[in-house]
Amino acid sequence: MRTVLMVIQTIVAIILIAVVLAQPSKTNGLSGLVSGGTSESFYSKNKSRTSEAMLSRVTVICGIIFAILCMVQNIIQ
Template structure:
């Protein structure tokens, strides 16, 4: 049983790393220092319905599964 949980933990960790790396950066970089304003685009207004929102939700789900698996490993 322990071996299965360790393998699942490893797989969840790899998936979580990949999901975090696939997400876009939230910072404006140097544009924020120079006073540049970000334009409101269709993509910016509809973020909840895009692939970015899907990645965010999937990351939360994988993180919760990772936490549950970690607790299960400590209880055994």
């Protein structure tokens, strides 16, 4: 049982790392300062339907699963 949980946790950790690395940067740097911040566009209005939103959801789900697996392994030990 413990070995199965460790394997699942390793797989979830690798997926979590890959998803975090695939997410785009949130900072605008100096370009946001010069241009005045956010601009209204089709992309910004429909942000919940983009792949960025999907990556964000997958990150949260993998993080929760990883935390639960850590707690279960600690209880089993």
